Amino acid sequence: MLKRLAYLALCACAPLYAAPPIDDQRVQQLANDPFWISLGHYEAGKLSGWRSYVSDDKFFLAPDGAHHPYAELRATVEALYAPVSLGDKHPQCVYPARTRWLKAQLNLTDLPKAECAEFTQWFKDVAPHSTVMIFPAAYLNSPSSMFGHTLLRIDQADVQNNKTALLSYAINFGAYIEGSDNSILYAWKGLAGGYPGLFALVPYQEKLSEYRSLENRDLWEYRLNLTPEETQRMVEHVWELKQIQFDYFFFDENCSYRLLELLQVARPGLQLTSQFPLTAIPTDTVKAVKEAGLVESIEYRPSRERELLDRAKALDPEEQQWVLQVSADQAQLQNPAFKALPKERQALIIDAAYRIERYRANGLERDTARSQRSFELLRAINQNPASELQVEKPELPENGHESRTWQLGAGSRDDKAFAEYGLRMAYHDLNDNAPGFPLGAQIEILQLKLRQYEGNNWQVQQLDLANIRSLTPRNELLQPWSWQVGGGLERVLGKHGDENLVSHINGGAGGTWQLGENMLGFALGTLRVEHNNDFAAFVSPAAGFNTGLLWRNPVGNLSLEAKGDYFTNGEIRRSLSLNQQWEVSRNLGLRLTAQREFSKLTSPINEVMLELKWYHY
Amino acid sequence: MKRILLGTLFTVVSLNAMAQAPGGPNCGWGNMLFEGQRGTPAHFLASTTNGTSGNATFGMTSGTNGCTTKDALTYGGKSWIAMNGMMNELSEDMAKGNGEALTTYAVVLGVAPEDREHFAAVTHEHFQQIFSKADVTAEDVHSNTLAILKGDARLAKYATAA
The missing domain is CATH 2.40.128.130 (Autotransporter beta-domain)
Structure with missing residues (x-):
């Protein structure tokens, strides 16, 4: 609230700052620029004028900024000249993407130099270099997952060489849900728009375990051909959306729609959101991104369940029985009948036994006995590792x-x-x-x-x-x-x-x-x-x-x-x-x-x- | 509701507020092997909203058990605390002798590309010392790894980098 008042005050007493006089026609022109429209998440209103998808007053510098790109642009230019003593609260620090663009468009050479310690540190930590779109595919036992979800992974420069995608961050847009709602209410509010939508930046690895292990969904990773500069521009804009609330609707104003907007910020001129006036079903948005020529390569990560099933497929019924026995009781590993099996069959059985143990632990609290069992199986794997599991790629979901x-x-x-x-x-x-x-x-x-x-x-x-x-x-x-x-x-x-x-x-x-x-x-x-x-x-x-x-x-x-x-x-x-x-x-x-x-x-x-x-x- | 929401969301940890303990005062050391995952009471519905309850963090401090990802704890430019969330994958990879989490661990420890295969082989061989018990913590794993690296002529140099 205070923050917002401060901005209002800023706007009101803008002339105090040394903002240069800018030709009104130029401002008018910039305010209609598709890039400015993207930055403000504006959509053309039903009858006339504009409306922003952002439902959060603190995102706007002008009091009527949610409806007037022009007023918002004016207010932003003024605000950029605020005294640098504001530190991290300085509009230049809060709106790095707006700042960069306006500075270039209006040739604002005399801007005060704000120290944005927080933003700089964050940006350095994320170190954006390239972008990967992630699509967790449908999971059979959860038909609602057929709609899918999309998120973006932001890779550092050396991720591909080092194969360290696990250290990357993911940009996720989702409904922000407070703990206590029951399931039905939860679904209804998700559909009807009762929850605010927020962007979050989370370690990709966390998302991986959520989808691959907890929800048993295969993941598709579409490496996009965004340049480092485009990726950085997008990430700068994501910072502007930190803790900013959008409305969230399951069918249209959802994760996928928001990500398309981000891609339009990354590469101005892309026409993605306009293809989805009514609904944005994630697979369809994947198709749109592909058709726009953004996809460079595609990788596949099978879910834990699929890995388990694929492993089990290679085993005959008797071996599957061994899997169950060995997972329940590791003493069976010393059973002469087990030891009589060929070594590589033993390896497959142990591997499957470990997988099923972990599969069963899914979503449960840590349990000492279970952990001990898993640990014993790991030690057995260590003694006799199975051949690497090659899961066959299924049909691409967007096909x-x-x-x-x-x-x-x-x-x-x-x-x-x-x-x-x-x-x-x-x-x-x-x-x-x-x-x-x-x-x-x-x-x-x-x-x-x-x-x-x-x-x-x-x-x-x-x-x-x-x-x-x-x-x-x-x-x-x-x-x-x-x-x-x-x-x-x-x-x-x-x-x-x-x-x-x-x-x-x-x-x-x-x-x-x-x-x-x-x-x-x-x-x-x-x-x-x-x-x-x-x-x-x-x-x-x-x-x-x-x-x-x-x-x-x-x-x-x-x-x-x-x-x-x-x-x-x-x-x-x-x-x-x-x-x-x-x-x-x-x-x-x-x-x-x-x-x-x-x-x-x-x-x-x-x-x-x-x-x-x-x-x- | 809005007020509660904002209250909980504005918990951006100040970077200046830490100092003493490695990783900062709120650093939750000891992410255990096979620690329970977040439950899924409403899994079916989670996929309808793609929401992650209470999860609107913005990087930096998330996924690191409240540990800051700054200075002394980084190897090769990255915080190895990030490994905290990968303990299960790491244990599995190390048991097998290959995998993405193991590669990541090598990178985080600053192991040069030409030594990574060797690193995988050595840690695989010493899996039982590194993952010494079922409730081993991330910190144990780290110090056990360093101890093993010290004993290997080619990898010893990575055990001292701090």
Whole structure:
């Protein structure tokens, strides 16, 4: 507060400083310069004028700076002439990027020389030289991670030679969350904008362990071709954003959008943010950065879980049993039966045993016994190290289909023909074009389907708010749960073969098993709550099952599903469905759906539909 | 809420406020091997906001357990306290005899590029002395390493650089 008052005072008594008179036309011109607009994070207002994404008064020097780039520029020029006795509080120290640019543009040769000890020390410590964009990929058991995240890593000059990326800093933009909110509130506020967004500069290594170990996400590192000068300009600007609050919205004003803004500061003239007027889904922003020609090379860091699974893949069932035994009890290392195994097989088993021990320790507090076990395994590794693990690179995430989907279908329900029109805002279901996505993960947000039956009868067919499924296979070593949750409006079989529009929430949990290299089988128990006009009660609960097969075949993904809902009021609703996707191109798919529905209220009904899916932007 | 937020965020540690103990008065020495990670009560949701609770630090003092990253503690221009957060990776790499954390450790200790392979081999061989017990601290690891380096003709010079 005081700080802000001080600035206001500065502006008010600006003439006291020796700022030279500047041609107003020139100021006007600079205030409209895209670079100044980037520095102030301005966007063109809905009707006219400007608005800054920064929601923090202390970022602005002019009282109306959030809406007036011109006033802010004037105020900044004046402020640069403040007495140097302000030390680190001097506007030159608080706004190094603004200072550098204005100094050059306006040829301000007579600026007082402010000593910016804090900034200088910080800048020296970060020592920016090159930039790497980091994309933690989707993690199967966390479909929400499909949206991804992006952050920037700032490397020092010798990082590539020395391979010391672990010592670099990462620039991360995220919601600032205070401890006590519960999960649901947390999600809601994240989506709705209840948290402020802030930039943070953290050791990259911390982010690595967060994503690779804690969240089990693979990381992609895109080295950008920003010059040292461009990287430095960006980092100078990041200093200006220290403890500055932005609004944070999950879909648009998120990490990825903010990083694009930073890249525009690094290299003025880049047009990145303008491509994302509505939503900025991280993979899409990666694509945009790539298309802008910024990516020099790409590296891949597998998650700890993927490493473990890859290690385990090379082991036969008997060896996997050894993994479990050895990880639980290191005395087994001396077991004659174990020692009888070939030495390199022993090494693989010990390595996998160590990995699974660490995997299980994930997110837990330190435990003396567990630490001792891990330590014993490390000593065993030291005696007999395994060959280096080479994890095969999966498909690049940005090569996956685009995030929004338009759907056009034609089909018949019993003997009635219909056309169906759909739009899904995001993102991917079990059958959608698979490259770049993990098999068995689905996240759909906001999907609307309209149907037009013969005789021009229109109806809302479906409105999904969210529909999330996570089918992660269980194996000898890891036994994750599979789960699903969804809610919205949908049509169900009603009396006399009608289709009733009902609102519902449902969820389920169960298991998934790898049946073949490209085939998963799953079985979940489900619960459902429904509001249906055919039912007497306002809401009716049901318990049921959902089981099926998912097969990744050369044409596309095939799913075969059986579902049942047993309502407490006696209604039993079941369905069988077959879905086969034909992956025509990256952003085009054709899907055949055949379904048979059963209900106690009416006789069974068949439906067949052929649907074109266009993944667009 | 805003006031609380600002209050907690403005904890930029003053660089002048330290001096006496190595790493400064708030320096949390002894990051242990296999120390617990931050829990993930709301992991699913963490990825929806990409938020990191309470984490709006701005470099310098973060990730170093409150130790300042200044002068006496740097080798080869970098603070080896940065290794604090990499203890697990380092132990794993050293046990195996190669890896990114081990390379980083060599760089931090100022080991010249031509000696790094040798450094990896020597520390691998002496893993059990360097990581001497399950609750070894970062500081132990550091001093154990220096002791090993001293015993190696080619690496001894890196044990004295301060």
